[in-house]
Amino acid sequence: MNKRVLALSTTLILLSGCATNQGLYDWGHYQETLFIVYHDPALKEEALNNYLEFVETGGTPQHPIAPGLFAEAGTFMLEQGKVGEAIKYYKMEYEAWPESQPMLGMLIKNLEARQ
Template identity: 50%
Template structure:
């Protein structure tokens, strides 16, 4: 009887633990915003604004943004013609994610030399 109770309790705790995990990073509406930006011409400005606001909210909460979110914000600024803001976000991606340094370093250098 004790063994059945122990197995049941372990199973319940395992399932509860799985149900409450929200993932390592908060991606927000990244997928949908990215799709809208590249596939819905009339929604590009709104999608870029939503993404940049989301990244700012993450920063205000003191959370680490998911890999690539800062670089994507920089790319939105670059496509809008704001190279200074693009460099700022590429530098933030560079500082936050060591894995991105080779690519971000080249992008930053190219924009600064432009």
Template identity: 35%
Template sequence: MKHCIKVIPVVACLLMLAGCQTTNTLYQWGDYEDSTYEYYKTPAELETYIAHLQESIARAEQSGAVPPGLYAEYGTALLNQGKKKEALSYYRKESDLWPESRHFMNAMISNLEKRS
């Protein structure tokens, strides 16, 4: 009986830890997190960052689940390159795909369209 009392908490902990393991994710992020960290650490590497975002978007679109914020981040990177039209296009994609961000994205779109 004493042995059983010692084993039960260990088994319970193992089961809880197993429940925390995730092998499948809802979205395909690619190397988005690492490349974003590197870009914000050394912003001079914009072209490399854009290439990583393009790869992340391509993988996500193939899987059919583009993560929230990915189109907006790519649009901002394009805007930093001076590509306003392309940036607006990706801001619209973000707004269409994620209704939660629609208010913010529409404000971004409106502000960009007001600029010459």
């Protein structure tokens, strides 16, 4: 019986090692970036630059950038007073996620009117 349990355990461990869970979306280092932005001001600029680089180049057709990440980048830009950059990222979110279009359409329209 012990050999049977050992063989079954070994098989399960080997099979679970082969399985990967990539997830549906590419989140990059979103959680780490948020932590740094809110808790470590000395590293905020570098973390934001890395985040923006990920948003610009990340994702694949199989694992697109997660919903809200473009809009988050836009909000980071808006906080820095870069309205044009913010609009660019909000438009990227608008195009990528149709569900966000009612809210982002109004936001984009208001920001463009302010410029």
